[in-house]
Each structure stands twice: as structure tokens, then as C-alpha cells.
Amino acid sequence: MRIVGLMSGTSADAIDAAVCEISGTPPLLKAHIAHAVTFSYPDGFQKRILNACAAGRVDELCAINFALGELFAAAALQAIESGGFKPEDIDLIGSHGQTFWHTVEPNGDVSSTLQLGESAVIAERTGITTISNFRTRDVAVGGQGAPLTGYADWLLLRHPTQWRAVQNIGGIGNVTFLPPLSDSTSLPTAFDTGPGNALIDSAMVLLTNGQQAFDRDGMLARHGKVDEDWLQTLLEHPYYVVKPPKTTGRELFSARMAADLVEEGHRRGLNDAAVIATLTTLTAQSIADAYERFAPTHIDEVILSGGGRSNPVIMELLDALIPARVLSSDQIGVDGDNKEALVFALLAHESWHARAGNLPSLTGASRAVILGDITPGNNYLDLIRGTWNPKSDSV
Ligand SMILES: Nc1ncnc2c1ncn2[C@@H]1O[C@H](COP(=O)(O)OP(=O)(O)O)[C@@H](O)[C@H]1O
Numbered sequence: 212m213r214i215v216g217l218m219s220g221t222s223a224d225a226i227d228a229a230v231c232e233i234s235g236t237p238p239l240l241k242a243h244i245a246h247a248v249t250f251s252y253p254d255g256f257q258k259r260i261l262n263a264c265a266a267g268r269v270d271e272l273c274a275i276n277f278a279l280g281e282l283f284a285a286a287a288l289q290a291i292e293s294g295g296f297k298p299e300d301i302d303l304i305g306s307h308g309q310t311f312w313h314t315v316e317p318n319g320d321v322s323s324t325l326q327l328g329e330s331a332v333i334a335e336r337t338g339i340t341t342i343s344n345f346r347t348r349d350v351a352v353g354g355q356g357a358p359l360t361g362y363a364d365w366l367l368l369r370h371p372t373q374w375r376a377v378q379n380i381g382g383i384g385n386v387t388f389l390p391p392l393s394d395s396t397s398l399p400t401a402f403d404t405g406p407g408n409a410l411i412d413s414a415m416v417l418l419t420n421g422q423q424a425f426d427r428d429g430m431l432a433r434h435g436k437v438d439e440d441w442l443q444t445l446l447e448h449p450y451y452v453v454k455p456p457k458t459t460g461r462e463l464f465s466a467r468m469a470a471d472l473v474e475e476g477h478r479r480g481l482n483d484a485a486v487i488a489t490l491t492t493l494t495a496q497s498i499a500d501a502y503e504r505f506a507p508t509h510i511d512e513v514i515l516s517g518g519g520r521s522n523p524v525i526m527e528l529l530d531a532l533i534p535a536r537v538l539s540s541d542q543i544g545v546d547g548d549n550k551e552a553l554v555f556a557l558l559a560h561e562s563w564h565a566r567a568g569n570l571p572s573l574t575g576a577s578r579a580v581i582l583g584d585i586t587p588g589n590n591y592l593d594l595i596r597g598t599w600n601p602k603s604d605s606v
């Protein structure tokens with residue numbers, strides 16, 4: 212099947228849209244990205260999303276849901292057209308939506324989650340059957356609704372003989388520890404490691420009066436001296452020692468927390484570069500600590516995806532702090548900017564074929580369930596007829 216995956220994470224920086232070719236049946240599923248685009252939000256839209264997260268008003272959330280539907284549809288159409296395809300060539304859209312909220316109770320349970328980007332608008336504008344809202348079903352069976360990427364990592368990224376940690380660094384960091392193909396007994400584990408770029412980004416916005424949304428190429432971090440004493444205090448945040456499965460988001464590692472940290476850094480006499488250097492090291496060190504605490508065994512290889520891998524200071528720190536080979540996912544043939552978009556295309560593929568997309572060992576769900584809401588497009592009946600052969604049970 213040819214499926215467009217759409218994703219926008221907690222950074223709310225852009226919509227990643229990837230036209231993917233997916234075939235086969237797990238565990239022999241094949242998936243690759245044929246063409247992908249990064250569809251930037253219009254000026255001011257990121258701020259609108261982050262503000263809505265911080266002080267959500269229901270009329271604003273209602274409006275944003277439809278506005279996002281239009282933008283997700285436009286992102287899908289841009290990926291399709293710039294890849295030389297037509298909407299008729301596409302079987303499905305798998306849309307993660309824009310993350311808004313993930314309610315984690317004090318005991319670590321997730322009681323609700325909200326991703327917006329109205330699928331009725333996406334299906335209407337593109338004509339393509341759209342599967343959306345993947346996380347909610349996992350939460351409905353007691354799961355964390357995250358990480359959902361782990362199942363795709365398990366299907367696509369296991370090494371023949373070595374243990375891998377597949378680390379995404381978006382707004383939040385998440386890892387999947389993957390046993391090798393040669394190991395048929397171990398299960399993967401996965402959880403959110405803590406802040407990815409979220410604190411760095413929010414601090415940059417504050418320190419530059421909104422002029423810079425992130426520390427491009429780690430320029431500021433590179434010129435700052437890390438305050439080791441403060442870093443140790445920051446690493447004592449209780450989230451880091453909570454046992455997996457666990458998930459977090461901007462509700463915890465928020466713009467508010469970043470503002471408090473900037474203030475505290477200045478109070479400690481640090482300049483802006485030192486604040487950013489310390490927060491950047493916090494991201495890398497919290498990831499390294501998570502591996503030391505929770506990796507099921509020695510990890511041979513770390514595969515990095517997400518925007519954080521484009522920050523060379525984070526990459527160098529991880530390389531120094533983790534006793535494993537640290538690679539960018541691009542080095543093993545997976546586009547690190549669009550890996551998560553590929554994952555949601557893959558999950559749409561699995562849902563369409565009535566197969567579960569969550570691994571209870573990863574999310575803590577009580578059972579494996581078929582994920583997502585199906586919104587019919589113009590191709591709905593053809594798609595059903597083409598996929599489900601009435602003469603056989605196989606698909
Ligand atoms: N060249 C770069 N230098 C430093 N940071 C970068 C660079 N490119 C991207 N980033 C970081 O990656 C973030 C976006 O990462 P992304 O994987 O899209 O996150 P999310 O999944 O949360 O949307 C940006 O907000 C920024 O912090």
C-alpha cells in the first residue's frame with residue numbers, strides 16, 4: 212500500500228509528511244519512505260499551539276482542531292504532489308495529529324490524551340481515507356498511549372545480532388531498547404527519557420525575545436560553560452528515576468519550567484550560553500542515565516532520530532556519555548526527520564488490516580488493540596474491495 216504518514220510532535224515546529232510504501236505482514240513487514248516534506252506551520256501558529264497548551268480555552272481548541280485539519284491536509288497534498296504522485300495514487304493517510312495534552316496521574320497512569328487535527332477535514336480535502344487518533348485506544352485499555360513508535364522499531368530496526376537503543380529526540384526524548392533478531396525470547400521495552408529539545412527551545416525563545424525558536428547547530432551551547440553543580444540538582448528530578456513504562460510531555464517539561472530554569476540560571480550568575488549549555492547537557496545526561504538505569508542489558512548501538520540529532524552538541528555528548536556506538540538513523544538508511552511520520556503510516560497499515568498496533572509490553576496496556584479512528588475518503592469502497600478479498604480470509 213502507499214500511505215502518507217503525518218506527524219507533529221511536542222515541539223509543534225512543523226508537520227512531517229511522508230509518502231511511504233508498505234507491504235507484507237508482521238513480522239515480515241517492509242516499509243520505506245518514497246518522498247517526504249517538512250511542512251512548516253504558518254508564522255505565529257507554533258506560538259498559538261503552545262499557548263493553547265498552556266492556557267487552553269475550549270473555543271480556541273475547537274478552532275485549532277479545524278485549522279490543523281486544513282494544515283495536515285495541505286501537508287499531505289504537498290508531499291503527494293512534490294513526490295510526483297496524485298491523491299488517487301494514495302491508499303491511506305495515517306495522521307498522528309498535533310499533540311496537545313497527555314494527562315499523567317501522580318501514580319504514573321495516563322488517564323487521557325489529546326491530539327488534534329480534524330480527520331474529517333483531512334479526508335475531505337484530500338479524498339483519501341484517513342486513520343487518525345492512534346493513542347486513545349491504547350489509553351482506553353490502560354496503556355500510556357505511548358510510545359507507539361516501539362512496535363515499528365521492533366518490526367523494522369532490529370539488528371541481526373546486537374542490541375540497539377532507538378532514541379528519538381523531539382520535544383521529548385523517547386527510547387526503545389530492541390533485542391537482536393537472533394534473540395527470540397527478549398521483548399523490547401520503551402519509555403520517554405525526559406526532555407528532548409523542549410527545555411532548550413523554550414529557553415531560547417525567552418533568551419532571544421522570540422527571535423530564535425531553537426539553538427541552531429548547538430551554537431550557543433557550544434560557547435557556554437556547564438554549571439556542574441546545577442546540572443546535578445536538575446538530574447534529581449523525580450521523573451528520571453520512575454521505573455518504565457512511563458511517559459511525559461510538555462505538561463511537565465513545559466515553557467513554565469524553562470522560564471523558571473532561565474531565572475534560576477541567571478540567579479546563579481550564568482550567562483545565556485551557560486544556561487543553554489547546562490540544559491543541553493541535561494538532555495544528553497538524562498538519556499545516558501536512563502540507559503544506565505533501565506537498559507535490559509548492554510546496548511551495542513544507539514540509533515538517533517528526531518530534530519535533536521541535528522544538534523551536534525547533543526550528538527557529541529551522547530557519544531561521550533553512552534558506552535555504545537552512537538549513529539544517526541540516516542546512517543542505517545532511515546530518514547531521521549521523517550521516521551515518526553513513517554511509523555504512523557505503518558500503524559495506519561496495520562489498523563487497516565485489522566491488526567493491533569500497540570505492544571502491551573511497551574505501553575503497559577492490558578491487551579493489544581487495533582488503533583485509530585477511520586474516516587472514509589472517496590476511495591473508501593475501492594479500498595475495502597481491493598484489500599479484503601471476499602473469496603478468502605487472507606488480505
Ligand atoms: N540544526 C539544528 N540544530 C539544533 N536543533 C535542531 C536543529 N534542527 C532541529 N532541531 C531541534 O529539533 C526540534 C524539532 O524536532 P522534531 O523531531 O521535529 O520534534 P517533534 O517530534 O517534537 O516535533 C526543533 O524544535 C529543534 O529544537
Ligand SMILES: [Mg+2]
Pocket residue numbers: 219220222223224225226227381
Ligand atoms: Mg517536529
